[in-house]
Amino acid sequence: MLKSISDRYTKNDKRIITSDWELTLKEMRRYQNLCFGNRVGPLVINVMLKMSSFSTYYVPIYFVHNLCNAFPAITMTLKIEGPIITPQKHNSFYMQASELIRKKAYIPLAGDLNIDTLIASYKMHFQSQTLTSYRECEDLALVCGWTGQAQKIEYSLKLVYDFLKGWPEDRFFSEYNGFKNWFSLLEKKAWNTTELQKVAKSELLVHKLSQTPERRLVF
Secondary structure (H helix, E strand, O other): OOOOOOOOOOHHHHHHHHHHHHHHOOOOEEEEOOEEEEEEOOEEEEEEEEEOOOOOOEEEEEEEEEOOOOOOOOOOEEEEEOOOEOHHHHHHHHHHHHHHHHHHOOOOOOOOEEHHHHHHHHHHHHOOOOOOOOHHHHHHHHHHHHHOOHHHHHHHHHHHHHHHOOOOHHHHOHHHOOHHHHHHHHHHHHOOHHHHHHHHHHHHHHOOOOOOOEEOEEO
16 A cells, blocks of 8 residues: 555555555456456456556556467557556555456456356447457457367357348458458368367467466356
8 A cells, every 4th residue: 555645656656556556456467567368268258457548547448369369569459458557546446456457357357257258348348439450359259269169169150140240341341352261261260179289288388378377268
């Protein structure tokens, strides 16, 4: 808990707020500065305390990264931003902000997760009208592909197809020469369970996430 409150977070303040959030996110582990995470299947569930440029406030952000996609950086999908927290507000507000993030998170922060619950979480996001890229749709299909469960793969691909087929091709799929070409590539990836599991294991090491707590994806 902060003792001396100024207009900016000092280095010592940042250590204190990290400790405070560690207590509220016991099911997670800090793996980067001001970032906490755990894993369920190939997904990394994260809460980051995004500090402003001049350290005058931070914003807790929930997001998900899919290890099935080889990428040089941690991606931020299913993102939810919490409130702005200034040094004056931290002591009285961080626990409330943590509960707000926990309540709004598409994928729960703790506990084992059933694949059907995971699919429902993505469907909820698809229907929220906040989707601005196909990344979350791709992630759902690849996570189902990672499980190797044919019924789930087929179902997720149908969801993705039905949801995205009407999106403007020149805006979202021009680099693939159209939606159908993009979807065809996604199908091939989703049905290659062995490769998806291989990529996920490799990315776990690339991003140094093997020490993050692991939860079961039940299917």
